[in-house]
Amino acid sequence: MKFLFSKTCEYAIRATLFIAQKSRDGSKVRIKEIAKGIDCPEYFIAKILHELSRKGLVMSLKGRTGGFYLKKRSLNYTLADIVRTIDGDKVFTGCGLGLKQCSEARPCPLHHEFKKIRKDIFEMLLGTKLGEFNEELEKNLLFLKT
Amino acid sequence: MKFLFSKTCEYAIRATLFIAQKSRDGSKVRIKEIAKGIDCPEYFIAKILHELSRKGLVMSLKGRTGGFYLKKRSLNYTLADIVRTIDGDKVFTGCGLGLKQCSEARPCPLHHEFKKIRKDIFEMLLGTKLGEFNEELEKNLLFLKT
DNA sequence: TAAATAAAAGACTAATTTGTCCTTTAATTT
DNA sequence: AAATTAAAGGACAAATTAGTCTTTTATTTA
Numbered sequence: 001m002k003f004l005f006s007k008t009c010e011y012a013i014r015a016t017l018f019i020a021q022k023s024r025d026g027s028k029v030r031i032k033e034i035a036k037g038i039d040c041p042e043y044f045i046a047k048i049l050h051e052l053s054r055k056g057l058v059m060s061l062k063g064r065t066g067g068f069y070l071k072k073r074s075l076n077y078t079l080a081d082i083v084r085t086i087d088g089d090k091v092f093t094g095c096g097l098g099l100k101q102c103s104e105a106r107p108c109p110l111h112h113e114f115k116k117i118r119k120d121i122f123e124m125l126l127g128t129k130l131g132e133f134n135e136e137l138e139k140n141l142l143f144l145k146t
Numbered sequence: 147m148k149f150l151f152s153k154t155c156e157y158a159i160r161a162t163l164f165i166a167q168k169s170r171d172g173s174k175v176r177i178k179e180i181a182k183g184i185d186c187p188e189y190f191i192a193k194i195l196h197e198l199s200r201k202g203l204v205m206s207l208k209g210r211t212g213g214f215y216l217k218k219r220s221l222n223y224t225l226a227d228i229v230r231t232i233d234g235d236k237v238f239t240g241c242g243l244g245l246k247q248c249s250e251a252r253p254c255p256l257h258h259e260f261k262k263i264r265k266d267i268f269e270m271l272l273g274t275k276l277g278e279f280n281e282e283l284e285k286n287l288l289f290l291k292t
Numbered sequence: 293t294a295a296a297t298a299a300a301a302g303a304c305t306a307a308t309t310t311g312t313c314c315t316t317t318a319a320t321t322t
Numbered sequence: 323a324a325a326t327t328a329a330a331g332g333a334c335a336a337a338t339t340a341g342t343c344t345t346t347t348a349t350t351t352a
Contacts, residue, residue: 005244041310190342
């Protein structure tokens with residue numbers, strides 16, 4: 001069983017951070033390089049990036065000098081945007097025990113505990129900008145594949 | 147996308163808490179009642195409980211007066227036991243970005259944040275005994291279905 | 293002992309997620 | 323303009339997870 005995000009979403013996050021780093025000088029990154037850089041099947045990440053691109057989270061350009069990149073302003077997007085786009089907001093709102101309705105008024109046994117955990121996750125995602133790790137990735141202090 | 151546990155695991159937790167409460171006086175609970183009580187397909191929860199029963203987390207008895215129940219000692223089992231049995235320990239150890247190896251020595255960008263979150267989840271599960279909610283469930287202050 | 297009842301066991305189906313491939317479209321270079 | 327290259331787009335296949343059904347086995351009651 002997965003930990004928190006779908007596989008698709010994990011790849012999406014890794015790809016976006018990879019693009020942020022590689023395109024910080026204005027250059028573009030091709031799918032092949034991204035796939036290699038984050039250890040994801042090439043066709044699969046293509047599909048995922050296509051989605052992120054349609055939603056405007058990453059930019060793309062076709063043709064010979066094409067590839068993916070981030071706009072300066074996109075560096076202010078956060079991981080919360082990526083996660084919401086790919087996985088929806090189950091992570092932010094869903095009940096930990098799967099109740100369709102779970103609220104203060106009618107809580108599951110873990111409602112309050114999960115509320116705190118979800119809040120921590122949400123704040124972490126919301127507080128993490130896409131360009132945030134550029135330097136540490138560059139210096140190989142952080143990694144996007146094993 | 148799921149929040150944290152598989153559907154199977156969510157049902158497993160809900161069913162176990164239900165059994166804990168209903169069998170606290172020594173009686174047994176039948177699958178039909180459990181399915182109704184936690185809003186889960188009957189055949190599906192049967193399969194899940196069978197698994198929990200084989201692992202010794204819940205007790206079962208066949209035949210006319212049969213059903214599921216917990217041993218006194220089982221009330222000291224925690225949700226961590228249920229989760230580990232059904233979903234394995236991805237929740238406790240897995241990398242949030244899906245890296246196969248993710249460690250202090252070679253961390254993903256969110257390694258430290260996730261470490262804390264996983265710890266919170268683990269402690270919460272480990273600190274929650276199966277019989278813990280019996281009273282509040284009885285009094286309808288907590289719910290196992292919507 | 294026979295009938296009734298409940299879980300055990302395991303095969304099977306459906307749905308979702310993950311992953312692959314092929315054709316089209318857009319941009320660039322020669 | 324033609325050749326090349328890269329993403330767009332969408333069909334398709336594989337794997338995993340969720341859910342259903344049928345037969346067998348154990349226990350109790352009449």
